[in-house]
Amino acid sequence: MSPKYPSRPKVPASTNDSTPGRRDVTADHLPRRPGILPGHEPDLSQHHPFPEPSPAPDAQPAAVEITDLPAGTHISRITTDHPISNYYLSTRGLPVPDLQTGFRSVGSGRRFVDLVDGGTVLVGTDQQGHLRARHPSELQPSGPRLERVEGTLAWRQVPTDTLRMGDSALIISRHPVQGEGQEEAGPSKRPRIPEADVASEPWKNWGIAAHHASPVDVTIEGIHYKTVPRVDAPDHPIVYIKNPAHLVYDFDLLQSTLRRQVEQQPRGAIQVPPTHNWKVDPTLPFDRSLTHYVATYFPELSDLCVLNVARKQFSLANGSDIATGAGLTTLRQAHNDWKTSSITPRPELVDPLLMLSVLPTVPGKSTYGIVELPDSADQVSLQRLEFDTRKFSREWSFLTSTLSAGDIKRFMRDLLTRNGYTVIELGPAHTFPTIVFTRRGHDFVFYMTLHRLHGRKVQIPPTDKRRYAPERLPEVLGLPAMRAVQNAEAANKLIWLKGGGQFVNDRPDSVFILRTDDPRH
DSSP states (O other), X not given: OOOOOXXXXXXOOOTTOSSTTOOOOOTTSXXXXXXXXXXXXXXXXXXXXXXXXXXXXTOOOOSOOOOSOOTTEEEEXXXXXXXXXXXXXXOTTOOOOOTTTOOEEOTTXXXXXXXXXXXXXXXXXXXXXXXXXXXXXXXXXXXXXXXXXXXXXXXXXXXXXXXXXXXXXXXXXXXXXXXXXXXXXXXXXXXXXXXXXXXXOGGGGOOBOGGGOOTTSEEETTEEEOBOOOSSOTXXXXXXXXXXXXXXXXXHHHHHHHHXXXXXXXXXXXEETTTTEEEEOOSOSOSSOHHHHHHHHSTTBOHHHHXXXXXXXXXXXXXSSBOOHHHHHHHHHHHHHHHHTOOXXXXXXXXHHHHSOEEOOEEOXXXXXXXXXXXXXXXXXXXXXXEEGGGGHHHHHHHHHHOOHHHHHHHHHHHHHHTTEEEOOOOSOSSSOEEEEEXXXXXXXXXXXXXXXXXXXXXXXXXXXXXXXXGGHHHHHOHHHHHXXXXXXXXXXXEEEEEEEEEOTTSOOEEEEEEEOOTTO
């Protein structure tokens, strides 16, 4: 005969529980055990013969475990989502929304949605399968949950009061009762950095465990830090510690960090004699986004061109598409050279015209030559500068009403001057509009012929070569410009350009500048 096991003692259920065994998920209460009715208190002096019953295999663990909370503890639910505005992105370069889903999908697999309030955000799926806003640098989305507005292509934030219990966090805060003394921190308390220190020194939260540190990482005041790679300059005097959540800094991650969380950018550190201990420089390496620096000193470039110039400057400074410690220092120096108008050791970092790829002149119809005008959206290599005519609409309106050679020369002179260049006195010729100019900070000289372009091809007639004959230069350029050109050519510092206005039916007018090979060859 099988042995008979004693039955498990039962505790009377609370009168509020309509379904035995179901957790209480009422909004105002934590999950709790059933109450004990008066008169049924257990006798704690006797040993209980059986262990506490185990939860059912399919039961979910309690959302919050509370141990020895003192009197006066209040429990409240809060929403932990960051404001949706922190995730707004530009729609430049994005495709139109899909008519079925509302997603703007790009080739990399990323999806963007337009919100009802006019913003656009990148989205991702969290571990529960919910769609949330996310930063480009995140693997898991940290933003608010989103839902599509029925019957439209727009999306909106899911209202907090419609979220399930599992989608919110319960935060327990201690409110001491009146007259209660301060509690001393026990040995199990984890030390915390005061909030003021974290705000002013955010890198204090970037420490890593000692067993995760590598020989290229640094230790500052007993804390181990990851560093931006020092591949080509291991002995560079400045290193940059970084947030360990940021794996590597390409242009997009650094740009996004500077736009949204500028305090989370890498921080410079140096070794201070005589102890040669590492010390963090509290000054921000960059106080604005990379595109903001470009737009400050070249204010009339189109927004897309500003982005392309900033991207090119980043890759030139770092020698690749990934930031290095020496590259970040070089980039900071280039921005300072803009600010101070100093002579720079790297002219190609401070002048977008020197960043341009050299476009070849190819044979066209008959004996004409052709220079193909690249698309303004090209990011593989910076191949054209483009100025936004909406930023100087009055001057552009006047030019398009005349389009005379003299007016084109004066228009381009004024445009270049507003963007930091110095145009040498204009020559008398109007049948072959040409200007010569320089920029403070380096000794290159630019020789630019001007064109009115309908379409995408600059047509170069064979007779143009005769205009470059030495005896024609005083007439074409004027004596001061001619001397500057001759001196620059002797020093191998002459840069050939073509520029002017582009008029295309399916897009707004623009002002372009290209870098070309020597037109005399």
